[in-house]
Amino acid sequence: MSVRAQIGAVVVKDVRSEVRNRYAINALVMFVVTAVATILFALRSEQPGPATLAGMYWVVIFFSAMSGLARIFVSEEERGTALTLQLTTSPGILFAGKLAVNTGLTLLLTLSVSALYIVTFPGFVIRSPDIFALTVLLGSIGFSASATILAAIIAKANSRGTLYPVLSFPILIPLLMTVMNATEKALEGAAFIEAVGDMQVLVGYCLIMIAGSFLLFDYVWND
Amino acid sequence: MNYIRMSAIVIITYVLISGIAIPIVPQPQGWFEFPVIPGLEEKARNIFFHVPTAWTTVVAFLVSMWYGLRYLRTRNMDDDLKSEASAGLGFMFCVLATITGALWAKFNWGSFWNWDPRETSIFILLLIYGAYFALRSAIEVEETRARLSAVYATLAGLTVPFFIFVLPRIVSGLHPGAKGDPEGAGPVVEFKMSPSMLVVFILGLIGFNLLYVWLLNVRVRTARLEYRRSTPQG
Numbered sequence: 001m002s003v004r005a006q007i008g009a010v011v012v013k014d015v016r017s018e019v020r021n022r023y024a025i026n027a028l029v030m031f032v033v034t035a036v037a038t039i040l041f042a043l044r045s046e047q048p049g050p051a052t053l054a055g056m057y058w059v060v061i062f063f064s065a066m067s068g069l070a071r072i073f074v075s076e077e078e079r080g081t082a083l084t085l086q087l088t089t090s091p092g093i094l095f096a097g098k099l100a101v102n103t104g105l106t107l108l109l110t111l112s113v114s115a116l117y118i119v120t121f122p123g124f125v126i127r128s129p130d131i132f133a134l135t136v137l138l139g140s141i142g143f144s145a146s147a148t149i150l151a152a153i154i155a156k157a158n159s160r161g162t163l164y165p166v167l168s169f170p171i172l173i174p175l176l177m178t179v180m181n182a183t184e185k186a187l188e189g190a191a192f193i194e195a196v197g198d199m200q201v202l203v204g205y206c207l208i209m210i211a212g213s214f215l216l217f218d219y220v221w222n223d
Numbered sequence: 224m225n226y227i228r229m230s231a232i233v234i235i236t237y238v239l240i241s242g243i244a245i246p247i248v249p250q251p252q253g254w255f256e257f258p259v260i261p262g263l264e265e266k267a268r269n270i271f272f273h274v275p276t277a278w279t280t281v282v283a284f285l286v287s288m289w290y291g292l293r294y295l296r297t298r299n300m301d302d303d304l305k306s307e308a309s310a311g312l313g314f315m316f317c318v319l320a321t322i323t324g325a326l327w328a329k330f331n332w333g334s335f336w337n338w339d340p341r342e343t344s345i346f347i348l349l350l351i352y353g354a355y356f357a358l359r360s361a362i363e364v365e366e367t368r369a370r371l372s373a374v375y376a377t378l379a380g381l382t383v384p385f386f387i388f389v390l391p392r393i394v395s396g397l398h399p400g401a402k403g404d405p406e407g408a409g410p411v412v413e414f415k416m417s418p419s420m421l422v423v424f425i426l427g428l429i430g431f432n433l434l435y436v437w438l439l440n441v442r443v444r445t446a447r448l449e450y451r452r453s454t455p456q457g
Contacts, residue, residue, distance in 0.1 A: 149378065173382070208384075213378075220370070
């Protein structure tokens with residue numbers, strides 16, 4: 001099998017098992033709805049400005065992702081399928097497949113949170129669609145790159161549920177600060193040229209994290 | 224090691240005494256007098272303690288990461304002991320740098336914490352150390368613990384350039400070298416310190432680093448003894 005076909009096989013396997021039990025999707029959707037509803041209850045009729053909205057948007061995404069993305073490796077350990085994967089694929093290919101699945105999930109998550117925010121917050125109007133689209137895309141890629149390698153670490157440790165956000169937060173902070181900054185600009189309707197600096201940081205973060213994860217994944221995966 | 228311990232004690236004692244006791248006067252005549260820096264006055268003395276501890280924090284983190292990477296290559300448990308010992312010391316220096324910085328900020332900038340980019344990065348460094356030890360305590364098998372904590376330290380190390388080079392230029396801050404600083408933004412602040420202060424400052428850097436080296440040596444030797452006791456055949 002070619003490399004691309006092998007990565008595709010990992011993706012198809014994960015998507016199929018997700019379609020069968022819908023564990024991650026259900027958890028993510030319920031978490032997003034609960035979090036946004038709580039924010040709405042807390043605010044009542046208050047109308048927050050762009051900076052607050054951009055911050056709350058990524059807070060919801062961060063915590064929802066933390067509840068769902070670890071599943072990708074934890075499920076393999078729980079079902080006892082990790083050994084089969086170790087025998088049948090190489091670590092690089094497995095990581096690429098898992099990264100693709102997690103990026104898809106994160107993109108789905110950001111899109112649904114965006115839709116929910118547009119409907120529920122009158123102040124959440126995307127005035128610069130180009131900045132917003134690129135921020136969400138690069139943000140999702142960078143987010144899932146860090147989340148996937150940390151999920152692999154977490155799968156081998158105890159007390160996974162609480163440890164995951166603790167480990168992820170310091171590593172995701174540069175990304176979170178930049179995407180919040182860029183989202184605020186998108187809501188305020190800034191020209192694309194004003195957000196170029198943020199985009200450069202995002203591209204740099206994605207490249208460093210993906211390269212680092214690929215190099216380190218061997219050590220996490222092989223006992 | 225005895226020389227390192229003795230010189231650390233001598234240098235830090237000298238920095239403590241001279242950093243606190245040398246008078247600050249408008250026209251300094253020699254090494255025994257510091258010039259007045261407008262806006263800082265007596266508060267300038269903090270630089271002899273705050274900057275060396277912050278510097279040692281970063282050195283300890285890099286050493287920890289270096290030994291972590293060495294463990295991944297050699298699978299020698301001794302490297303993991305060194306990595307953990309250095310991380311523990313780094314955490315201690317990180318707390319010291321945070322406290323000296325927060326106290327100074329209260330009297331110079333008006334509040335203990337302002338979320339200036341440098342304050343943000345030291346807060347993140349504290350979180351990274353916390354997460355590192357949380358991860359270590361959550362894994363029971365020694366080899367797995369050593370492997371995964373080395374990977375985590377490296378991943379965390381990958382984000383450090385963002386805090387040092389990128390963040391201070393995007394977010395405006397209060398530290399020298401931040402965006403909006405009339406002297407120009409950049410990671411390396413050009414020191415325009417008077418020679419009399421520079422001597423104490425550099426001795427402070429050397430002294431705290433020697434202290435770190437000596438403490439690391441003590442901690443590694445203790446950790447080796449404990450490790451041998453827990454594994455009878457080794």
